[in-house]
Amino acid sequence: MYLSPLKTRAIKSNKIIIGRTDKADFPKLNFENIDIKIDTGAYTSSIHCKDIEENDGVLCAIFLDESHPQFHGQKIEFNDYQITTVRSSNGMLDQRYEVQSNIRLFNRLFKISLTLNNREEMRFPVLLGRKFLSKKFIVDPELQDISFLQTNHED
Numbered sequence: 001m002y003l004s005p006l007k008t009r010a011i012k013s014n015k016i017i018i019g020r021t022d023k024a025d026f027p028k029l030n031f032e033n034i035d036i037k038i039d040t041g042a043y044t045s046s047i048h049c050k051d052i053e054e055n056d057g058v059l060c061a062i063f064l065d066e067s068h069p070q071f072h073g074q075k076i077e078f079n080d081y082q083i084t085t086v087r088s089s090n091g092m093l094d095q096r097y098e099v100q101s102n103i104r105l106f107n108r109l110f111k112i113s114l115t116l117n118n119r120e121e122m123r124f125p126v127l128l129g130r131k132f133l134s135k136k137f138i139v140d141p142e143l144q145d146i147s148f149l150q151t152n153h154e155d
Contacts, residue, residue: 015136016106019143024126025104029063031070033148035124038139042129044086044098045112048119051075052097059097061116064125086115103132105147110136 023033026047051062059078064071084098096115103112112132119125133139 013138015138017140017143017146018105018133018137019146020139020141021124021144022105023145023148026101027104027109028101029076030072030074031063034070034126036126036128037124038133038137039127039129040133040139041089042127043131044084044115045129045132046086046096046117046119046127047114048122048125049116050118050120052116054097059099061097061099065120067120068125084115086117107151 018038020038022036022038024036025032026034029047047063048065048068049061049063050065053060057079059081060075061078062073062075066073078099081097081099083095086094086096088094094117096117098113098115101112101114103110110132112128114126119127
């Protein structure tokens with residue numbers, strides 16, 4: 001049985017092979033099968049969010065928007081958050097809120113830091129960057145939806 005160098009490296013390092021796109025669940029945010037893009041060029045992970053308010057040390061946010069099939073309009077509150085500086089793809093520095101959440105991929109639950117950003121012009125509402133991917137995944141850009149297909153179509 002032949003194993004490609006990528007699969008051999010993944011087996012030796014206990015890393016999971018992930019494709020360039022997939023679908024993931026975000027249990028704390030009440031989302032399932034959200035489209036995600038894997039971006040090794042990005043350091044931070046980001047999720048689409050337009051309505052963000054900070055009042056008395058509590059951050060309230062509504063994720064996605066009405067055009068997204070998973071939009072539920074529910075305000076989610078965060079007591080633990082921070083403001084971080086992110087360099088966007090065009091090189092500009094941007095101040096964003098960063099929250100802690102969780103993500104389910106390959107039937108496993110992982111902790112994840114997400115910056116809140118308006119991604120309505122982007123095809124994918126979630127971007128996973130190197131900070132999350134490191135030490136857990138090896139990216140194969142020829143593959144897509146590996147976690148989603150394994151989770152929902154196991155035979």
